[in-house]
Amino acid sequence: MPAPQQSPNAIEISGLTKTYAAAGQAPAKQAVKGLDLAIPAGSIFGLLGPNGAGKSTTINILAGLVRKSAGKVMIWGFDQDVNPRQSRAAIGVMPQELNIDPFLTPRASLEVQAGLYGVPKRERWTDELLELVGLTEQAESYSRHLSGGMKRRLLLAKALVHRPQILVLDEPTAGVDIQLREMLWRNVRRLNDQGMTIILTTHYLEEAEEMCDRIAIIDHGELILCEDTAALLGRADSKTLVVDTGEARALPALPEGVRAERRGDGRLALSYAPSRIPTDGLIDALRAAGLPIRDLAVEAPDLEDVFVQLTSRPAPQPG
Numbered sequence: 001m002p003a004p005q006q007s008p009n010a011i012e013i014s015g016l017t018k019t020y021a022a023a024g025q026a027p028a029k030q031a032v033k034g035l036d037l038a039i040p041a042g043s044i045f046g047l048l049g050p051n052g053a054g055k056s057t058t059i060n061i062l063a064g065l066v067r068k069s070a071g072k073v074m075i076w077g078f079d080q081d082v083n084p085r086q087s088r089a090a091i092g093v094m095p096q097e098l099n100i101d102p103f104l105t106p107r108a109s110l111e112v113q114a115g116l117y118g119v120p121k122r123e124r125w126t127d128e129l130l131e132l133v134g135l136t137e138q139a140e141s142y143s144r145h146l147s148g149g150m151k152r153r154l155l156l157a158k159a160l161v162h163r164p165q166i167l168v169l170d171e172p173t174a175g176v177d178i179q180l181r182e183m184l185w186r187n188v189r190r191l192n193d194q195g196m197t198i199i200l201t202t203h204y205l206e207e208a209e210e211m212c213d214r215i216a217i218i219d220h221g222e223l224i225l226c227e228d229t230a231a232l233l234g235r236a237d238s239k240t241l242v243v244d245t246g247e248a249r250a251l252p253a254l255p256e257g258v259r260a261e262r263r264g265d266g267r268l269a270l271s272y273a274p275s276r277i278p279t280d281g282l283i284d285a286l287r288a289a290g291l292p293i294r295d296l297a298v299e300a301p302d303l304e305d306v307f308v309q310l311t312s313r314p315a316p317q318p319g
C-alpha cells in the first residue's frame with residue numbers, strides 16, 4: 001500500500017514526548033522528552049540506552065501501540081497523525097513479549113495476522129515466511145507446543161506478513177540460545193540486503209556493535225547522541241595495553257591515570273586515555289621501570305566503554 005518516502009530517512013521523529021499518566025500511587029512519568037531522531041532508509045539502526053531510558057516507549061509509539069503526548073512521527077514519509085494506516089503498514093514489529101495465540105498453528109497465526117493488515121490472499125507469502133524462519137515442519141502444530149525459540153521465530157514471521165519497509169526488533173535476542181540468535185541475525189542481514197530498514201534495541205552491546213551501521217543512545221528519555229557506529233567507537237578515549245610479563249608479577253610504578261589489572265591468564269592489562277598518555281610513551285615508561293615485556297597487544301575500546309563514558313552508568317545487563 002505505502003508509496004511516499006521522499007526523504008532519505010525511513011523514520012523521522014521530532015519533539016517526541018510521552019508522559020504516562022499518574023496511576024494509583026505512581027506519579028505521572030515523562031518517559032520520552034522531546035526526542036529528535038532520523039533513521040536512514042536501508043540502515044540497521046540500534047536504539048540503545050540504560051534500563052528505563054525510554055526505548056520501548058519510543059518503539060511502541062512507532063508501532064502505534066502507545067499514543068504519544070506530543071511531537072511528530074513520520075514513518076516512510078507518512079505522518080502518523082495524518083496517515084495512520086499507511087504509516088502502520090510501513091512498519092512491522094517483533095515485540096519482546098511472546099504474544100502468540102496458543103490455540104492457533106503457526107500457519108493460522110500468519111494468516112490471521114495477514115488478515116488484520118488487509119493483505120489479500122494472493123499477496124500472502126505464508127509458506128515462504130514459514131520457510132524463512134524455519135517453521136515449515138511445525139506449520140500445523142498448535143503454537144502452545146512450540147518451544148520458546150520457535151515462538152520467537154513465529155513472532156519474526158508475524159512482523160513480516162505485510163512486507164513492511166521497516167522492521168523493528170525489540171530485544172530480539174534476550175534470553176535466546178546461540179543457534180536462534182545466529183538464525184535471527186542471518187535473517188536480519190538478508191532482509192536488510194533486500195533493502196529493509198532494521199531498527200533494534202538490544203542489551204547486548206557487542207551485538208549492536210557488530211550489527212548496527214548507526215546507533216542512537218538515549219537516557220532519561222533524551223537523545224545523548226546518534227552516530228555511525230565507527231564514529232561512535234572512535235569517541236571513546238580509552239585503550240587497553242595488554243602485556244605478557246612472563247614470570248614477573250610485581251607491578252611497576254605507572255604513569256598517573258593508568259589503571260592496572262592482572263587478567264586470569266596472568267597478563268597485565270593497563271587501561272589509559274590515549275589523548276593524555278600516548279601508547280608509545282606508556283611502553284617506554286614500562287621499559288624504564290624494568291618491566292619484562294614478552295609480548296603485548298593494544299585493545300581498542302568497545303561500545304561498552306563508549307556507553308559507560310557517555311551515560312556515566314553501567315552498560316545495560318541482558319534481562
Ligand SMILES: Nc1ncnc2c1ncn2[C@@H]1O[C@H](COP(=O)(O)OP(=O)(O)OP(=O)(O)O)[C@@H](O)[C@H]1O
Nearest residue numbers: 020029030031049050051052053054055056057058
Ligand atoms: N505503561 C507505563 N506506565 C507508566 N510508566 C511507564 C509505562 N511504561 C514505561 N513506563 C516508565 O517509563 C520509563 C521508560 O520506560 P521504557 O520501558 O520505555 O524504557 P526502556 O528504555 O525500554 O527500558 P528497558 O531497557 O528496561 O526495557 C520508565 O521509567 C518506565 O518505568
